[in-house]
Amino acid sequence: MSQTALNLTAIAIFLTTMTTLLGPIFNVSPTLPAIATFSLLGLATLDSFSLQGKGGTLILDWLASFSPQHRDRIIRHEAGHFLVAHLLGIPVTGYALSAWEALKQKQPGQGGVSFDDTEVASQLAQGTISAQLLDRYCTIWMAGIAAETLVYNRAEGGADDRQHLHSVLSSLGFSAASVELKQRFCSLQACTLLKQNWATYEALVTAMQKRTNVAECSDLIDSLTPQSNLVG
Structure with a gap:
């Protein structure tokens, strides 16, 4: 798995953990973190096997560009x-x-x-x-x-x-x-x-x-x- 795919997987795990912990406080539906996690893991898989890391690199670079x-x-x-x-x-x-x-x-x-x-x-x-x-x-x-x-x-x-x-x-x-x-x-x-x-x-x-x-x-x-x- 590429480094970019690993980064996306790490983000998915982080989002799942945070929404699980904070979801009850802010009344966030447990469906939302599941959908977000599934989407990110799917993107990581697609990026790793089909895009040679380019798709994830674009996303991570776009997010980082706000800095x-x-x-x-x-x-x-x-x-x-x-x-x-x-x-x-x-x-x-x-x-x-x-x-x-x-x-x-x-x-x-x-x-x-x-x-x-x-x-x-x-x-x-x-x-x-x-x-x-x-x-x-x-x-x-x-x-x-x-x-x-x-x-x-x-x-x-x-x-x-x-x-x-x-x-x-x-x-x-x-x-x-x-x-x-x-x-x-x-x-x-x-x-x-x-x-x-x-x-x-x-x-x-x-x-x-x-x-x-x-x-x-x-x-x-x-x-x-x-x-x-x-x-x-």
Whole structure:
């Protein structure tokens, strides 16, 4: 069962428990929690076996979107990816800031930044990749977590980013210990880039909140970033 389906099941159990306890006090019919529980468990089953977790992700993301901090976290996380990718010379081709936007762009999860990864995909297909290019992409993958950590002192998102980094490095023959070292190193690299370009990062966050298109976001970064900070 997917994590999303498990979350829906947990919600169903919570609602059942609360309505059972509070139902008599507020004169709530016992039929209502039964219907709600059945509906949520049915959705969890459908989501797990038919929608590969996407349906539940949309619902949970919609519920979470009512929290301003949740929305801000996602934007700041993705802005970290966007800025670091641009600074390291990896073209950004799109971004999504909600599960619905991600679904329309055929991206997993609750949001994401997509890149022109033709070069890295070609090298990985041959079972090798240059150390420089690998470091760039690993730094980009860790940049969302780095941005969240700098703003909130800890990251709530980024599990998919870590998993992607671990998967790629493991496929290249890195040991578990080497993967952890690379993750830490690239996290520090991402933090350094963000700190050095913090004013640009804040401007990018504001632009992405307005859903400014990729080209204009890229132009904004170029206009605010010293040329020496850009990797060709």
